[in-house]
């Protein structure tokens with residue numbers, strides 16, 4: 001995969017189909033979006049950036065740099081940078097996105113890093129093992145757990161092989177939660193668009209848990225709630241670590257959905273028990289387990305006070 005002595009050939013496709021064909025023609029190639037994922041890797045390896053023979057730069061693909069909004073969805077092209085995503089503002093962006101983007105690196109990074117690159121980098125699709133561990137304790141793929149909670153879908157473009165006939169450019173849409181599964185992104189395929197339903201979440205929380213010195217710290221807490229007439233209609237929550245592991249429990253979410261706010265002491269105790277159960281693998285992280293219980297309790301209490 002790596003070639004230390006020759007510079008890579010950089011290709012600039014002008015359409016997604018051209019990019020797919022270029023990737024199909026090259027056994028050793030990589031897509032380049034903002035390029036920040038590659039610089040992380042080289043810093044960790046203490047080397048100059050090591051790239052395969054061919055780099056396919058997605059920067060000329062205008063159609064991937066657009067975003068649009070309909071009544072039901074926000075569609076964001078994979079080449080939209082995190083900074084441009086944030087600039088859409090709180091009226092257009094679904095709950096939690098603005099706060100989460102603000103946690104990712106610094107502004108110069110967010111002006112280069114793209115939404116598609118952020119997602120694929122977090123999946124480690126084309127990255128070597130260990131690519132996702134940031135030595136400075138920075139979380140990887142901060143937006144991914146939130147996009148899971150928002151039930152976002154990924155649009156993937158690929159070439160459908162048809163025996164001896166010419167491969168056909170094709171398209172499929174999969175829930176982001178399945179991006180790593182058999183329906184997910186494969187080598188040579190391009191993540192082109194993220195589609196986020198404009199659901200009626202009206203309260204959110206995004207928090208970093210206290211650093212506890214473990215290699216996968218820090219942990220990130222995301223929660224969304226839909227509250228109507230003092231009833232918690234639905235809520236989702238996820239915990240994620242700097243290795244891209246996402247912890248979510250539908251059972252815990254189901255405990256409180258449909259209940260009136262404020263919650264009774266009994267419901268809050270049941271929630272605390274369920275959260276301890278959910279984090280039972282973290283035996284060596286008692287402080288963080290307790291922090292999760294406090295964060296979720298605060299979230300539910302504040303949601304009750306605000307609506």
Ligand SMILES: Cc1cc2nc3c(=O)[nH]c(=O)nc-3n(C[C@H](O)[C@H](O)[C@H](O)COP(=O)(O)OP(=O)(O)OC[C@H]3O[C@@H](n4cnc5c(N)ncnc54)[C@H](O)[C@@H]3O)c2cc1C
Nearest residue numbers: 031033034035036037105114116117118120140141142191
């Ligand atoms: C200094 C620094 C600080 C950081 N801090 C954080 C942080 O706090 N939190 C956090 O979550 N992350 C952090 N990151 C990681 C950052 O989120 C990613 O580097 C970035 O989002 C990758 O986006 P990119 O557009 O630069 O992708 P690239 O680096 O261009 O690509 C990343 C990977 O995705 C593939 N790829 C890119 N686009 C596509 C596509 N459309 N289809 C298919 N494959 C594609 C590439 O081939 C490559 O394997 C940090 C990185 C740096 C360098």
